[in-house]
Amino acid sequence: MPGTDGYSKQEARIREAIERVVSRNIAGLKTLEDIAMDFGATPKEVIYSRATTRLYHYTPTCEEVYRVPVVVVMSLVSRYYILDLAPGQSLVEYLTNQGFDVYLIDWGIPRAEHRHLTLDHYVGEVLPECLERVQEESGEPDVALVGYCLGGVLSMMHAALAQPDQVKALACFTTPVDTNGMRLYKAWAESENFDIDALVDKLGNIPGQMMDAVLQALRPLQKTANRMGLLNHVEDDQFVEAHYRFERWASDQIPMAGETAKQLFKDFLRDNKFLKNQMEIKGQRVDLTSIKVPFLHIAAQHDHIVPAAASRGVLGLIGSEDKEEVVLKGGHVSLVAGGNAVYRLWPKLAAWLSKRCT
Template sequence: MTKRTPQPKTPARNAEQVQLPAKVAAASQPQVAPKAAHPHESLDRASRAAAAYMSAGVSPHAFIEAWSDWALHLARAPGRQLELAERAQENMTKLMAQSLLPRTDAAPAFVPKAYDHRFRHPGWEKLPFRNMQQGFLAVQDWWDYATDHLRGLRPEDADRTRFMARQMLDLLSPSNFPALNPEIIEETRKTNGKNLAEGARNFMNDFVNTVAQVHEPAPEGFQIGKDLACTPGEVVFRNDLFELIQYAPQTDKVQAEPILIVPAWIMKYYILDLSPHNSMVKHLVDQGFTVFMISWCNPTADQADLSLEDYRERGVIAALDAVNAILPERKVHAVGYCLGGTILSIAAATMARDKDERLGSISLIAAQVDFAEAGELLLFLDESQIAFLEDMMWEKGYLDRPQMARAFSAIRSEDLIYSRAVRRYYLGREDLPTDMGVWVSDTTRMPARMHSEYLRGLFLENRLTAGRFAVKGRVIALKDISAPIFAVGTETDHIAPWKSVYKTQLFTDSDMTFVLTSGGHNSGIINEPKLARGHHRISRRTAGALYVGPDAWVTQNAPQPGSWWPAWTSWLEEKCSGVVPAPSIGAPDKGLVPIVAAPGTYVHQT
């Protein structure tokens, strides 16, 4: 293999090209690509890239190292070995007692984890399936105990070993085998085997689509721009990195200060503008806010050299410049979701360092600034694993969609992989389309340079909160931010764990309101008020107040029923200076004219 040579980036295409204000235009120019590597290094990287494709992007060295570390420490811990033997004996005793004296009304000795849905069918409560289920859960319990932290063992190796053990057990679960799963047996009898025929068809369809990397169109009733991402608006600015959408006002009077939303580039933006009933964008517009949204491009090999700095300067700052050109002399309420919140934090700290006071407030939604406790995604990341990913990206110019999807699915493999496989391939049931499901399957690519910088600088080295993250050669500090902050974490988030999100309070000094809401990374955020589900906790920390740890914070703040959105919109209104007549779309006198109707063109890139 040979390294693909990046093609020169083209300026914005044009029937849509506009005369931009000088500051915006300067930020829109692509940067020069770095110098090519030595040919010998290219040979090595090509060889490693081939190995990475064979292992689906997983570094075997990283996992072998974890198993070796765990096994060697366990081998020299006779006391722990006795504990494990006793645990195995206890679990076997429980299983035998339950098998010899079966009682249908007795509580099971072992229960699945809260997120494990594999054994919900009533058939698992009957013999012999109950014994198979309990045997599997007993083994799972023993391995969880065996891979617990051990003195001298690196904590990340213990966690990684537990993860790998769980992956192997999930593969061998009795729920995955037709002859051992009562739900499959019942369905096969009921349909005379039609479910297996339908399942085989589903399997072949998924297999072909995976091999060919076919991106299936959205099902009927879930069309982007018609059913999803359908809040009215116009793209008012475009460069090679993003389109900026300005949404049409729905009220005669609006809050004077606009909102700029920065979504993560790891996903399509319309998670925040799903169906009309649960669209955060529509909710804000209906409440009288002028809303702008960044819609990132889906990068190709020609954009392999896009950097993290590009996403800050030619992304966030360019969008802010355009908003200021449309609504001059007004502060902007900036909102960042997931990685969009991370890059917004970097941009805000840089602006604070440079005495740029254009931000009226900052909302960080399920966004991390410190990555020391970044959850199970860290299990995939060490020097060896990142080098593997870099070699894969070096050959293609980007991290492809399948690698991203596999990483997120593996974290909850029992539900996102195996339960879905059983449902599709053995029960013969199609996935029921939902707006969230359509968005989840609409994955994106990551440009090689940016993703490497992000993984190394933030996840692996945690530079932002360690005081080692530099922008334009000068270190930035989150404590320089003086704008008020509204931060949101979700209770069951396995991508941005809420205690990691909470640590934003540890590294900032400005006035902060923190919300902890029920639900996960997406379901907890997309929680429209009309549905009134779940609960949330909320409190305010005044500027300069002492830090309170997350566990103490939970005990001090009782849960409140319903969505957190009304509390957020009230907070935003308090930060505004009052209402003014609704503005027009764009600024034609400054070259920012409507280009195309929302949701634009970049959202359709596959």
């Protein structure tokens, strides 16, 4: 049994530990506050706006840029700032510094009034208008499209329907083309018990929380595991900061316009029409074989959202002669943002684009 000295020593140590934790947390909260504010920080200008969509033009940082502007097309289900997470952790900042003239299409957050928007609106109206605006702004007749996740699907649709010579090159990352490879979602879509029409009729748009739950269903325990990882690295400031940035983005899940959700659920997911060249935009059939421009697809080796089975095979669908598929280490998100992206995807993409944007 410890003596009085033992108790007072222990008391002092406990007090010291508590004071340390409190002071650390106050400083930590200050740091987190700062982190929360610095996403999407790469200097940019809104040059086109329609409903919730914004077209950003990132201020060039080089005196001499590649001739062809690069237009990044975001996914409909995630916030654009995963590609501009923080200074030094931003794909758009990297491309700008590599001498590209970079634009980004952010689809924004649909509201109740946007429940009737379909892919006709996104691919058939807004995307071509954005590209026209880029052509006006840059003075160049063609653009290079870069699509992330569902943004890749939208970009491919546009490239298949676009006038020849409007798209100079097309690069997509983690883009699903064959929904047979998305086992869980396919099972839900084929189930007679899941009524997407009733869901959209009741809710209008699919709420962000529901979209989050749908994504979480693919790795139900991952969030908890990530938090445990955070506890194991709680003294590593860089780790905590990176974790916080990703968590913040992941929890900022956006809703999906009801009619678009129906279209994606029925035509894309259940009937696999994109793969079968049966999707239609404004009455025009999307035939992927009519894509003849240089094409790059980058898949992530550990992607659980768009697994290799859902994205592999894309090269066989398109008509380009200059086409390439690369599988890089990483997951669906870590492929485009974070420490690994800096070494893998970003230089690969920049090198590929540099040869095709002159």
